[in-house]
Amino acid sequence: MPKADSVPSLEFMQVEAQGEVLVVTLDRADKRNALSAAFIEEIFDLFEWVRRADSVRAVVMRAEGSVFCAGLDLIEHHLEDRSATDFMYICRRWHAAFDAIQHCGKPVVGALNGAVVGGGLELASAFHIRVADPTTYFALPEGQRGIFTGGGATVRVAGLVGEARMIDMMLTGRVYSGEEAVSVGLCQYLTDGPSLDRAMEIARTAAQNPPLSNFAITSGIAHIGNMASADAFYAEAFIAGITNTQPASKERLASFMNKTAAKVLKS
C-alpha cells in the first residue's frame, strides 16, 4: 500500500494536525452537519488517507456549530426520490465510510456537542471513544421519520447499549443525555466544559502507545466480538503473538524490568 501523500480535498470537513493528533471538524453547520451522499464519500476518502498517514497517531472528530450531527440528509433523501436499490447502495457506502473510521488503525475520539442523532449517532458509534459535554444528547428518531437505521446502528449502537434499549430509542424517540448517557454506554466521558479539551487529552495519551498496539486494540476487539469463542481465543492469541513481541513492546518491557517505566497506580 503506498504511503499517504497530501490530505484529500474536502468540502464538508476541515482538518488540522496538532502534533500527532489530527483534528477533523465536521463543517456543514448551516445544515447541522447532516450527512449527504457526497459528505459520506468524503469521510471514506479522508479515513482511507488517515490509515496510510504515518504522521497521524490519533484523531479527534469535532463539529462546527451547535449540533454534532443531525444524521442522514433528509432533504436530499426526500428530493432524490431514491429506489430501494439506490438506498441500499447508499447504506453500503455509509457502512464503508464508518468501517474506514473504525478500522483506520488509529484511535478516533469524538468530541461531541448538541444533537448526536440518527445517522449522527451511527457516525459517533464508529469512534473508539466518545466524549460528551453538557449540551450533548443522543437519539434515534428513525421511527418518527418513518425510516430505519442504515448506517450500521443495528450493529454498533446495539453493541453499545444493547438491543432492548436500541429498540426503545427507535420506537419512542427516547433521548439520552448527561450521566444517563454514560451509564447506558453511549459515551465514556462527560465533561463540565468543552468536550474538545478532554478529547484532545485522551487522543494525546493514546497516541503514545505503539502504532501496532493501537491497531490491534481499535480493530481487533470488534472483529473478535463477531467470532465464536474458540475462534476468538485463537484470533486473540494470534494478535497477541504479533503485538506482544514487537520491538516497541520489548523496549517498554525492558524499561519496566529496569524500574524506569511508570507504575500502574490509582489516580
Ligand code: 1HE
Ligand atoms: C437538515 C437536517 C437533516 C437539520 N437533513 N437538513 N435526523 C433527524 O431526524 C434530525 C433532524 N433535525 C433536527 O431535528 C433539528 O434540525 C436539530 C435538532 C438537529 C437541530 O435543530 P435546530 O433548531 O438547531 O436547526 P434547524 O432549524 O432544525 O435546522 C437548521 C438547518 O439544517 C435547516 O436548513 P435551512 O436551509 O432551513 O436553514 C434544516 O433543514 C437543516 N437540517 N437537520 C437535512 N437531518 C443511513 S440512515 C440514517 C437515518 C437517520 O439519520 S434518521 C435521523 C435524521
